[in-house]
Amino acid sequence: MKNNIFHSPPALENEKIKLIPLEVHHSAALLEANDPEIWRFMFNEITTLEQMDQWVTTAVRLRDQQTALPFAVVLKEQNRIIGSTRLFEINLSQKSCELGSTWYSKENQRSFVNSSCKYLILRYCFEELGMMRVQLKTDERNLRSQKAIERLGAVKEGVLRKERILSGGYVRNAVLYSIIDEEWPAVKAGFALRDSKY
Structure with a gap:
């Protein structure tokens, strides 16, 4: 039954944020939210609509292959797409997945947006999908991302050496975190405590 999540992917929302299933027609709105600096530590570097189209198409293809759930992040107050995030490496039989490929427009970084998105997705993973493990990875150089992941309460498991080659040829190490059921x-x-401060 859970395989239906790929054919009828969910929308997840609270009073401020809505995560909607990513579709190819979202590319233009995502490019509008884009800033080249966002991609510094990510696999791709996106500056054109063609590159964004390719990035979105690849994400949607992974959903069709039943290994990922990509989302567009909508700021409800403005009804505007401000970024993207996804679950991938989804293994329902092993009850595990990875949360990542997350980025937001520069003006929405260091705001309530990341906390809201992570809460919605993690609640979905543990309370609806019955996951045992959700992992997160980030570039070893990306200290801001590491601090943000640690603030969530994720446990640092170690460093994956030479984890991938980025589009510019840089061979990165990745810091691996997880949250278990x-x-x-x-x-x-912890999310409830932080949200009470906004």
């Missing part, structure tokens, strides 16, 4: 109640409580 028995940790979710404490992580969820």
